[in-house]
Amino acid sequence: MSILIDNDTKLAVAGITGREGSFHTLNNRAYGTNVVGGINPKKAGENVEGIPVFANWADTVAETGANTAMIFVPPPFAAASALEAAEAGVELVVIITEGIPAHDELKLYNTVKAKHPGTRLIGPNCPGLLSPGKANVGIIPASFFKEGNVGVVSRSGTLTYQIGNELAQAGFGNSSIVGIGGDPVPGSSFIDIIELFEQDDQTELIVMSGEIGGSAEEEAAEYIKANVSKPVVGYIAGFTAPAGKQMGHAGAIVSGSAGTAAAKAEALEAVGVQVGRTPTQVAKIAMEILGA
Structure with a gap:
């Protein structure tokens, strides 16, 4: 077994079209993680090396069945994106972004805990998760x-x-x-x-x-x-x-x-x-x- 991520993980990434987001998303996919989509409201309908980009988390979940979110959105907007993923029913939200205002972090934590108890948050300002041989979600160098x-x-x-x-x-x-x-x-x-x-x-x-x-x-x-x-x-x-x-x-x-x-x-x-x-x-x- 493993915890939190495994062969059944369906990953979608907010910020997939940015430099860091695309780089690590493609690394995660190369490891074997099932990357099913990305989110960027301004680039919906496009794709990142075959990974479809959607306008929001609700559309992403409806179209792909994504159960795991990775957040690479800039600090002022990262907490809102994580909350949107929770509202869409995503079970695991992994926030890589650092520099999120502490007040935003506290509001996100309390809101998810009260209104979306089925969602688990990991981060912010974290390297993500790795279950060797199964899935990699984040920036951990899996080859180690x-x-x-x-x-x-x-x-x-x-x-x-x-x-x-x-x-x-x-x-x-x-x-x-x-x-x-x-x-x-x-x-x-x-x-x-x-x-x-x-x-x-x-x-x-x-x-x-x-x-x-x-x-x-x-x-x-x-x-x-x-x-x-x-x-x-x-x-x-x-x-x-x-x-x-x-x-x-x-x-x-x-x-x-x-x-x-x-x-x-x-x-x-x-x-x-x-x-x-x-x-x-x-x-x-x-x-x-x-x-x-």
């Missing part, structure tokens, strides 16, 4: 990875790739890899994805890659303690980051003693999660656990 039994969830795109590659070099494959994004209002949390991995028969070990800022990792620790039976290995980026300075992601800022890498590692280790201090150490711990 092979199918296996390690589930990875990460706030950082770059760390998603690095840790996945370290695991691959150690001989492990992945059931699914999910980048949840580093913005203050993520559509899905560590807890949401860890819950899916816990229920997934293919996943035998979960790797959670966090970073400084916020309380998502501490909340995940409490959830893991109460609900997760599978081994979890953690990694926290930012042990040397200075307090009070934003580090790349909008959510990666530490105020006082809250949200530090040390505090997050301590919370995870207190519930039995082994936390590697480097991606290489994470792979080593995973090897020891699965080898045992």
Whole structure:
């Protein structure tokens, strides 16, 4: 099995006609993902290398049966496009766009949760998802990875790739890899994805890659303690980051003693999660656990 995307995924892309949107859409299709359409109101009726372009999400879903959306729309309009996809009944909306105003993110999250509970949001500001051998939705370099039994969830795109590659070099494959994004209002949390991995028969070990800022990792620790039976290995980026300075992601800022890498590692280790201090150490711990 895998989580969220698989051979039954029917992907449509808002922003398919832009440079980044078309490049990654075609990469996803080349991997084997079933890309059924794209959205651009100004270019409806055209196509991108055979992929039809529609005027809106309702038409796209009606014509193609799209069940997964990828959003490459510029920041001022991205939240509206994601909401339109949810209103059209799309089950999974993956928002790649970064720089979306936090107020727009919060409004989108609350509206989807209240009015469209059948839709799951991933992102914004995320690399997307990969289920090796089945489907790729986003910008994850799929050639690094092979199918296996390690589930990875990460706030950082770059760390998603690095840790996945370290695991691959150690001989492990992945059931699914999910980048949840580093913005203050993520559509899905560590807890949401860890819950899916816990229920997934293919996943035998979960790797959670966090970073400084916020309380998502501490909340995940409490959830893991109460609900997760599978081994979890953690990694926290930012042990040397200075307090009070934003580090790349909008959510990666530490105020006082809250949200530090040390505090997050301590919370995870207190519930039995082994936390590697480097991606290489994470792979080593995973090897020891699965080898045992």
